[in-house]
Amino acid sequence: MKKPLSVYLHVPFCEARCSYCDFYSNVSGEKEVNEYVDRLCAEIKAFNKRDYIVKTIFIGGGTPSVLTPAQITRIFKSLKEFEWADGAEVSIESNPNSLAREKLETYLALGVNRLSIGVQSFDDKTLKILGRLHSAEAAVSAIKLAREVGFKNINIDLIYGVPEGEVNLPSEILGELTHISLYNLIEEEGTRLTENKDLTRKTEDEVIAEQTQLESVLNRAGFSKYEVANFAREGFECSHNLVYWLGGDYIGFGSSAHSLVNNKRFSNSNQLIYRKGSEYNRTEFDIFRERVMLGLRTRYGISGEFAEKVRAESGKELAELISNGFLKDDGENIITTEKGLQILNQIILKIL
Numbered sequence: 001m002k003k004p005l006s007v008y009l010h011v012p013f014c015e016a017r018c019s020y021c022d023f024y025s026n027v028s029g030e031k032e033v034n035e036y037v038d039r040l041c042a043e044i045k046a047f048n049k050r051d052y053i054v055k056t057i058f059i060g061g062g063t064p065s066v067l068t069p070a071q072i073t074r075i076f077k078s079l080k081e082f083e084w085a086d087g088a089e090v091s092i093e094s095n096p097n098s099l100a101r102e103k104l105e106t107y108l109a110l111g112v113n114r115l116s117i118g119v120q121s122f123d124d125k126t127l128k129i130l131g132r133l134h135s136a137e138a139a140v141s142a143i144k145l146a147r148e149v150g151f152k153n154i155n156i157d158l159i160y161g162v163p164e165g166e167v168n169l170p171s172e173i174l175g176e177l178t179h180i181s182l183y184n185l186i187e188e189e190g191t192r193l194t195e196n197k198d199l200t201r202k203t204e205d206e207v208i209a210e211q212t213q214l215e216s217v218l219n220r221a222g223f224s225k226y227e228v229a230n231f232a233r234e235g236f237e238c239s240h241n242l243v244y245w246l247g248g249d250y251i252g253f254g255s256s257a258h259s260l261v262n263n264k265r266f267s268n269s270n271q272l273i274y275r276k277g278s279e280y281n282r283t284e285f286d287i288f289r290e291r292v293m294l295g296l297r298t299r300y301g302i303s304g305e306f307a308e309k310v311r312a313e314s315g316k317e318l319a320e321l322i323s324n325g326f327l328k329d330d331g332e333n334i335i336t337t338e339k340g341l342q343i344l345n346q347i348i349l350k351i352l
């Protein structure tokens with residue numbers, strides 16, 4: 001029987017670097033991008049696909065939508081060498097600037113059925129602070145165009161906690177969406193935003209108030225939180241991310257892509273001409289630690305042998321966290337409560 005596998009593809013190109021982002025990506029010319037696509041296709045080709053059936057594919061970045069229809073079509077030709085499961089979830093990350101009708105139609109024709117658009121904010125002043133190239137209006141138009149072309153499963157990324165910024169989420173647009181990734185801004189060392197000391201930072205209480213307000217708008221619009229930063233309408237949870245969080249196998253192609261296959265972890269280096277890293281066998285404790293850390297971020301929590309181990313080895317801490325309303329244990333799953341999600345790192349430290 002074939003084993004389920006998820007596939008991640010990294011596209012390390014952007015039109016410009018945003019002020020807050022330290023993801024690995026480059027602003028490159030056509031020749032460099034074409035050569036990268038060649039390497040990516042060769043890497044996919046070389047992978048032994050025979051034993052696997054692909055359940056989810058995620059093309060992330062960087063900004064994969066900067067690829068031309070011809071380049072993305074080439075990548076999908078390689079991906080089609082895998083056997084895809086019926087109804088496989090196929091996602092691509094994009095931003096409003098680089099989404100034209102032809103590109104969206106190409107995605108649909110290739111089998112992409114989940115579009116993720118980096119919007120970050122619907123306020124033009126905030127978009128400027130973030131160094132984004134698009135306006136709020138362009139974001140709304142991109143979402144509407146994607147719906148018009150036929151996308152039924154659309155995510156947008158938003159960022160709150162931006163100094164002197166706001167998300168300004170228009171509730172009418174929520175009707176067009178099935179999923180929201182709502183990130184708290186991380187001020188990464190060395191980024192332009194972090195270096196800009198003229199901007200007034202929000203206090204911790206102000207950031208929590210902003211988060212609470214946004215989450216209540218999402219709840220009212222029919223989205224449920226199923227992971228610390230992710231909200232979906234029922235049935236639209238991102239299956240690919242659930243594979244990461246709940247412990248399934250995935251293979252990553254491209255620079256800086258990580259893999260977890262047959263209990264082995266490996267990753268590619270983060271250069272355009274990338275190398276394969278060495279394999280690393282996880283110990284029992286590595287697996288346990290990962291499952292606790294990732295599972296407790298989700299509404300599914302931890303279950304089975306992992307929950308048993310927590311009950312057996314950290315029973316006192318678990319009881320205390322439950323009585324303080326940070327965790328729940330229904331006998332099958334140990335789950336973080338809404339209150340617990342605010343102090344998730346402390347909970348994990350107590351349990352591990």
Ligand SMILES: C[S@@+](CC[C@H](N)C(=O)[O-])C[C@H]1O[C@@H](n2cnc3c(N)ncnc32)[C@H](O)[C@@H]1O
Nearest residue numbers: 020021061062063093095118157183184185186
């Ligand atoms: C790979 S990008 C998404 C696609 C596209 N590159 C874009 O930005 O529109 C992934 C997402 O990570 C989030 N992100 C990046 N840097 C962040 C930071 N420092 N703090 C919080 N979220 C961040 C943004 O919401 C961004 O949309």
Ligand code: SF4
Nearest residue numbers: 014017018021061062
């Ligand atoms: S947020 Fe997206 S578009 Fe901006 S630099 Fe990071 S990966 Fe590129």
